[in-house]
Amino acid sequence: MTTQQLRPIRGVHNAPLEEFYTSGHRTCQGCESALVLRLMVKAAGPRTIVLGSTGCMYVANTTYYSTPWVVPWMHTQLGSSGSAATGTAAGLKALMQKGKMRDEPINVISFCGDGGGVDMGLSAISASLTHPEYNHLVLLYDNESYANTDIQASGSSPWGANTTFSPPGRERRIMNTRWKKNTAIMLAHGHPKSRYFATGCPSYSLDLMNKVRKALTIGGPTFIHTFDPCPKGWDYDPKYSHELGMMAVEAGLWVQWEMEDGKLTYNGPSRMIATGRRKRRPVVEYLKRQGRFAHFTEEDIAYFQAQVDEMWEKWGTPGISSVKLDLTGDRA
Amino acid sequence: MTTRTQTPVEREELISGSEAIARACALADIDVVTAYPIRPYDTVMQFVSKLIADGELKCEFIIAESEHSQFEIVKHASAVGARTFVGSSGVGWFYAMEAIAVTAGLRLPVVAMVGNRALDDPGAFGCEHNDALAVRDLGWLLTWVSSGQEALDTALIAWRVAEDPRVFLPCAISADGAFLTHAQQMVRVPDKGLVERFLPPYRRGEFQLHPDNPITIAPQVNEDWLMEMRKQSDAAMRRARGVIVEACDAFERVFGRKLTPFVEEYMTEDADTILVGMGTLAMPIKVAVRRLRAQGQKVGFLRLKWFRPFPVEDVQRVLSRAKAVGVIDRDYSFGSPFHSGVLSHEVRSALYDAAARPPMVSFVAGLGGREVTQPLATEMFTIAGQVARSGRSDNETYWIGVRGKQS
Numbered sequence: 001m002t003t004q005q006l007r008p009i010r011g012v013h014n015a016p017l018e019e020f021y022t023s024g025h026r027t028c029q030g031c032e033s034a035l036v037l038r039l040m041v042k043a044a045g046p047r048t049i050v051l052g053s054t055g056c057m058y059v060a061n062t063t064y065y066s067t068p069w070v071v072p073w074m075h076t077q078l079g080s081s082g083s084a085a086t087g088t089a090a091g092l093k094a095l096m097q098k099g100k101m102r103d104e105p106i107n108v109i110s111f112c113g114d115g116g117g118v119d120m121g122l123s124a125i126s127a128s129l130t131h132p133e134y135n136h137l138v139l140l141y142d143n144e145s146y147a148n149t150d151i152q153a154s155g156s157s158p159w160g161a162n163t164t165f166s167p168p169g170r171e172r173r174i175m176n177t178r179w180k181k182n183t184a185i186m187l188a189h190g191h192p193k194s195r196y197f198a199t200g201c202p203s204y205s206l207d208l209m210n211k212v213r214k215a216l217t218i219g220g221p222t223f224i225h226t227f228d229p230c231p232k233g234w235d236y237d238p239k240y241s242h243e244l245g246m247m248a249v250e251a252g253l254w255v256q257w258e259m260e261d262g263k264l265t266y267n268g269p270s271r272m273i274a275t276g277r278r279k280r281r282p283v284v285e286y287l288k289r290q291g292r293f294a295h296f297t298e299e300d301i302a303y304f305q306a307q308v309d310e311m312w313e314k315w316g317t318p319g320i321s322s323v324k325l326d327l328t329g330d331r332a
Numbered sequence: 333m334t335t336r337t338q339t340p341v342e343r344e345e346l347i348s349g350s351e352a353i354a355r356a357c358a359l360a361d362i363d364v365v366t367a368y369p370i371r372p373y374d375t376v377m378q379f380v381s382k383l384i385a386d387g388e389l390k391c392e393f394i395i396a397e398s399e400h401s402q403f404e405i406v407k408h409a410s411a412v413g414a415r416t417f418v419g420s421s422g423v424g425w426f427y428a429m430e431a432i433a434v435t436a437g438l439r440l441p442v443v444a445m446v447g448n449r450a451l452d453d454p455g456a457f458g459c460e461h462n463d464a465l466a467v468r469d470l471g472w473l474l475t476w477v478s479s480g481q482e483a484l485d486t487a488l489i490a491w492r493v494a495e496d497p498r499v500f501l502p503c504a505i506s507a508d509g510a511f512l513t514h515a516q517q518m519v520r521v522p523d524k525g526l527v528e529r530f531l532p533p534y535r536r537g538e539f540q541l542h543p544d545n546p547i548t549i550a551p552q553v554n555e556d557w558l559m560e561m562r563k564q565s566d567a568a569m570r571r572a573r574g575v576i577v578e579a580c581d582a583f584e585r586v587f588g589r590k591l592t593p594f595v596e597e598y599m600t601e602d603a604d605t606i607l608v609g610m611g612t613l614a615m616p617i618k619v620a621v622r623r624l625r626a627q628g629q630k631v632g633f634l635r636l637k638w639f640r641p642f643p644v645e646d647v648q649r650v651l652s653r654a655k656a657v658g659v660i661d662r663d664y665s666f667g668s669p670f671h672s673g674v675l676s677h678e679v680r681s682a683l684y685d686a687a688a689r690p691p692m693v694s695f696v697a698g699l700g701g702r703e704v705t706q707p708l709a710t711e712m713f714t715i716a717g718q719v720a721r722s723g724r725s726d727n728e729t730y731w732i733g734v735r736g737k738q739s
Binding site: 047062064066077084086087088090091092098100101106124126 | 361363364390391392394396397398400401404405406407408409410411412413414416430431434533541542543545546547548549550551552553554556557
């Protein structure tokens with residue numbers, strides 16, 4: 001099955017003016033996940049079907065009689081973004097190949113939040129990435145908590161963050177001690193027939209749109225993981241959303257990269273950091289701007305910084321993958 | 333199954349119930365099928381995969397990584413207009429339950445086979461009906477078949493009824509694990525051209541998810557609209573009765589074989605004592621009916637083919653003239669009224685407003701795939717016969733063929 005050939009957007013003034021995610025939603029002021037969806041479908045264009053799994057980008061976006069989606073859109077279950085992509089793409093393929101539907105390339109994009117992608121839906125996303133015969137993109141918008149239900153900790157909530165499941169208390173200051181990172185590279189490692197994996201951040205909108213275009217054009221199943229500051233869940237003034245995204249990238253906490261046919265490249269500031277042309281900003285600046293880290297002591301901040309340092313200084317692929325090659329001997 | 337004429341475009345073959353449904357998948361030219369292994373239903377997917385491998389069916393065959401994904405994938409394929417088939421058994425069916433529930437809520441005409449299986453733990457491969465019965469309230473059409481022929485015929489009817497725009501509800505075909513899924517029988521397999529005359533293409537119309545029809549499916553409706561939508565599902569289920577009757581009439585016109593839509597009556601015309609049941613236990617009960625009839629006892633058997641929509645008129649018509657009714661459940665409903673199974677409650681409920689209300693007794697039998705034998709069938713008729721004579725039962729629910737004493 002062929003794909004739409006979506007050219008890279010060279011410069012913001014060349015971005016399409018048409019919006020396919022418009023008014024009609026009720027996401028929070030400063031919601032970066034809403035911006036991700038807007039950029040995603042702006043890049044994809046009108047011949048696109050979007051599937052959205054349960055999460056804030058379901059509940060806040062689509063209230064009956066009022067939808068922001070100009071393209072066809074369908075809800076899917078919390079853990080089903082992978083299955084929704086597979087089912088939709090398979091249905092279209094079967095109908096077109098059997099002559100039951102006009103044959104044309106239709107983009108299939110299925111999105112999920114971190115609850116639906118880092119946690120519950122990981123298994124189905126993995127399965128969807130094993131089908132090179134279906135063209136689709138799974139986009140994981142990560143605002144680091146179950147932001148729809150009440151800001152509960154998810155698998156990708158950062159260490160120590162104050163969520164409604166991990167409130168700092170008199171006996172235990174740090175309730176969330178997990179450190180689950182880099183879902184995209186985790187998936188990239190195990191699905192060698194999937195041709196494109198990437199991370200993104202709406203603070204870098206052109207980069208994100210072009211990654212969506214590449215994912216849809218290259219063919220087969222693809223995966224993008226975005227980092228979306230969330231004023232409600234992270235507790236900061238909404239006007240700083242963009243700035244916080246940039247700070248996370250510049251601190252090396254979030255790494256911008258893409259992997260095409262197995263070839264991994266760093267993008268934007270992450271590339272500068274990885275090539276030594278730029279120093280990482282201290283994470284303390286990023287942490288101090290958010291209420292969810294307000295309970296952090298100096299030791300907590302130092303621990304957090306040490307984890308980020310380890311990502312860049314100890315990991316085999318700095319900032320991205322902890323896998324290290326060791327050919328010196330068999331230690332088993 | 334009564335055969336009126338031998339049509340030249342049907343060929344008789346020795347196949348299992350699972351293979352009969354797989355053949356129906358090829359005849360119906362399904363577009364997307366998803367498989368995940370669990371005994372005993374998965375035999376159908378083994379046959380479907382072979383049909384695809386041999387070029388007899390062109391469709392997307394997706395090996396899912398769980399039952400939940402299996403049912404979600406066909407749900408979404410159905411939304412873009414693909415004819416779909418899926419299935420499961422026992423706890424696998426339950427693993428998919430979230431997807432199963434929303435498929436009905438979305439009014440997507442997915443057709444599923446349930447190879448009825450006990451809900452382990454403790455581990456059991458054998459037949460129980462509690463798996464399929466769990467969807468009885470959700471808006472799934474639900475049918476029980478008792479032979480390979482009926483499995484094939486019902487599958488064709490299932491797509492026709494489910495995909496009818498007046499219905500647009502998913503349909504589950506319940507086939508008793510092992511007894512039907514694995515047992516081979518002679519089955520008339522129709523020609524594909526004949527099936528095309530019976531089964532129109534699936535057209536999703538204004539509800540199809542496609543860039544030419546940019547709709548938003550399943551937004552948040554909450555208390556503002558959900559109740560109206562539930563009422564629409566109710567109306568669709570009510571309309572399904574007439575659509576099933578139409579389908580059976582069309583079936584006879586095309587295939588030349590007469591099907592009674594909702595129930596099978598076996599020597600019930602003048603029967604004093606009637607047993608009621610579903611699925612393959614029909615066979616030992618019918619043999620018992622013949623043997624007891626030979627001894628001069630007026631006994632009969634009523635088999636329900638459809639559970640949703642429930643054939644309340646047939647149940648009232650047939651049973652209200654009996655002196656006693658015994659309902660056999662291959663399932664349980666612990667703590668329910670009279671501690672009987674689900675079918676028994678439904679029959680009781682249907683009879684409440686009947687012209688005459690016969691005394692009733694309930695049986696729980698054949699759980700975990702335990703065989704319902706001739707002596708057990710006769711025992712149930714004996715108990716029901718005592719009720720017919722006395723007009724009442726000392727014990728509302730009897731466990732049949734079980735160790736230990738009745739409670």
